[in-house]
Amino acid sequence: MTPAATPTVSALLKERGITPTQQRIEIAQLLFARPQHVSAEQLLEQVNRGRTRVSKATIYNTLNLFSRKGLVREIIVDPAKVFYDSNLSRHHHFFNVDTGELTDVPSDGIGLDQLPAVPVGTVLDGVDVIIRIRAADRPYR
Amino acid sequence: MTPAATPTVSALLKERGITPTQQRIEIAQLLFARPQHVSAEQLLEQVNRGRTRVSKATIYNTLNLFSRKGLVREIIVDPAKVFYDSNLSRHHHFFNVDTGELTDVPSDGIGLDQLPAVPVGTVLDGVDVIIRIRAADRPYR
DNA sequence: ATTGGTGCAAAGGATTTGCAGTCTA
DNA sequence: TAGACTGCAAATCCTTTGCACCAAT
Numbered sequence: 130m131t132p133a134a135t136p137t138v139s140a141l142l143k144e145r146g147i148t149p150t151q152q153r154i155e156i157a158q159l160l161f162a163r164p165q166h167v168s169a170e171q172l173l174e175q176v177n178r179g180r181t182r183v184s185k186a187t188i189y190n191t192l193n194l195f196s197r198k199g200l201v202r203e204i205i206v207d208p209a210k211v212f213y214d215s216n217l218s219r220h221h222h223f224f225n226v227d228t229g230e231l232t233d234v235p236s237d238g239i240g241l242d243q244l245p246a247v248p249v250g251t252v253l254d255g256v257d258v259i260i261r262i263r264a265a266d267r268p269y270r
Numbered sequence: 271m272t273p274a275a276t277p278t279v280s281a282l283l284k285e286r287g288i289t290p291t292q293q294r295i296e297i298a299q300l301l302f303a304r305p306q307h308v309s310a311e312q313l314l315e316q317v318n319r320g321r322t323r324v325s326k327a328t329i330y331n332t333l334n335l336f337s338r339k340g341l342v343r344e345i346i347v348d349p350a351k352v353f354y355d356s357n358l359s360r361h362h363h364f365f366n367v368d369t370g371e372l373t374d375v376p377s378d379g380i381g382l383d384q385l386p387a388v389p390v391g392t393v394l395d396g397v398d399v400i401i402r403i404r405a406a407d408r409p410y411r
Numbered sequence: 412a413t414t415g416g417t418g419c420a421a422a423g424g425a426t427t428t429g430c431a432g433t434c435t436a
Numbered sequence: 437t438a439g440a441c442t443g444c445a446a447a448t449c450c451t452t453t454g455c456a457c458c459a460a461t
Contacts, residue, residue, distance in 0.1 A: 150441065169425080184443045189426060208450070209425060211349050215418070223283035223388065226395055234386050244373050247364065247403045254402035256369055262388045276451085291416065310450080331449060349425070350450060354426045 145198045155166065155181040156191050160201060164216030173211070191265045206231060206259055221258035286339045296322040297332050301342060305357030307372045313354070347372060347400055362399035375401065 138157045142149040147223045150183050150190075159181050160167070167175070192213050195201045204212040206224040221234045247253055279298045283290040300316050301308070308316070311405075314329045333354050336342045345353040347365045353372050355363075362375045388394055 148440070150435075152442070159456080182443095184429080187445075193426095203379055205346055206347055208346055208352050211425085214442055223392075225392060232389070244401065247401070248373070250406050251364075251366060251403040252406045255402045255405045257402065258396070259398045259400075260385065260388070262392040263395045264400070265391050265393045289415075289460090293417070323418095327416055327419075327452080331417085334452095350448095352450085 141200075145200060147198060147200075149196065151181055152183045152187050153194075155179065156183065156188070157195070157200070157205055160215040161196070164214075166204065166212040166214050166222075168210055168212055195230075201251070202255065203260070204231065204257065221260065223260050223262055225262050227264045236256075279358075279384070282341075286336065286341060288339060288341075289303050292322055293324045293328050294332055294335075296324065297319065297329070297339070301356040302356070305355070307345065307353040308365075309351055309353055320406070343396070345372065345398065347401070362401065364401050364403050366403050366405075368405045 138154050139149040141161075142153060145254075147153065148250045151265045152167065155176055156172065159172065159179075169192055170181065170186050172192070173183070173185060176183050176188070196203050196213065199217070200215075202217060204214050204222060205215060206212065206222070207229070210229070216233070223234055224230070225232075244256065245251070279295050280290040280303065282302070283294060283298060285340050288294065291298050297313065300313065300320075310326075310329050310333055313333070314324070314326060317324050317329070332344065337354065340358070340411055342354045342356050343358060345363060347353065347363075348370070351370070357374070364373045364375060365371070366373075385394070385397065
């Protein structure tokens with residue numbers, strides 16, 4: 130086995146002060162293979178489809194860690210489902226309340242110009258813009 | 271007892287096609303006494319502090335009903351806590367991740383100019399802008 | 412009578428926690 | 437070897453559901 134099959138991800142983790150364990154590397158590789166939104170559950174499935182098995186607890190621990198370290202962004206759209214976004218560029222989301230689908234807003238599509246000053250004693254942590262949409266033919270009430 | 275101690279709220283509910291029961295009136299009175307953000311739990315406490323007792327199930331049923339009928343807006347900031355906002359005017363929120371506090375963004379403070387076109391086959395359901403803030407002296411990582 | 416609403420308790424589902432065993436440095 | 441990490445299962449917490457009882461038409 131080659132000693133450095135995953136140099137990039139491992140280095141990325143170290144940069145952020147995260148010990149690159151096997152599980153974390155596996156998780157990070159999936160997350161950063163392409164920008165995506167995944168739930169903890171989806172990620173767990175993806176990982177366990179591969180060689181390295183990880184537990185539910187580790188998925189949650191790792192996602193929380195990555196989130197705190199700024200490697201992924203938490204997107205909370207539903208009380209029963211958090212998504213983790215590996216695309217860190219400034220962008221916002223459509224959330225289809227009928228399907229539960231989360232998609233990016235085309236970058237040219239939104240103008241969130243000036244942010245308000247945050248309250249005294251606080252600092253900005255992040256801005257979420259979630260545009261809720263639903264199927265055009267479901268009046269739903 | 272006066273036959274119409276609560277004419278306003280009762281009428282409001284009827285307008286929206288909601289049968290004005292005692293519990294719903296009580297809940298609505300609290301919600302609309304002043305614009306506020308409450309969680310289901312907080313509202314349950316508030317209601318049960320008064321004369322009319324309501325159950326947890328009724329609180330949830332009622333909040334979901336009011337939300338569907340457009341009387342309150344759901345604000346989802348945390349997977350474990352939904353707030354219900356009785357202020358329906360277009361506005362956005364600060365969410366203090368350290369304290370769990372939700373406050374309004376001063377109306378002049380934000381410019382969300384153009385919204386993107388929603389995907390084909392869908393219609394706009396609502397837009398949430400949540401500005402996450404944290405205590406200035408808690409680096410937290 | 413029928414339909415709708417409420418309450419209670421149990422169920423459900425996502426996330427967290429405790430703790431023992433394991434790995435990293 | 438010390439400290440950090442992982443896995444498993446149990447525990448938590450918010451929210452929903454099932455079902456019996458009550459109210460209104």
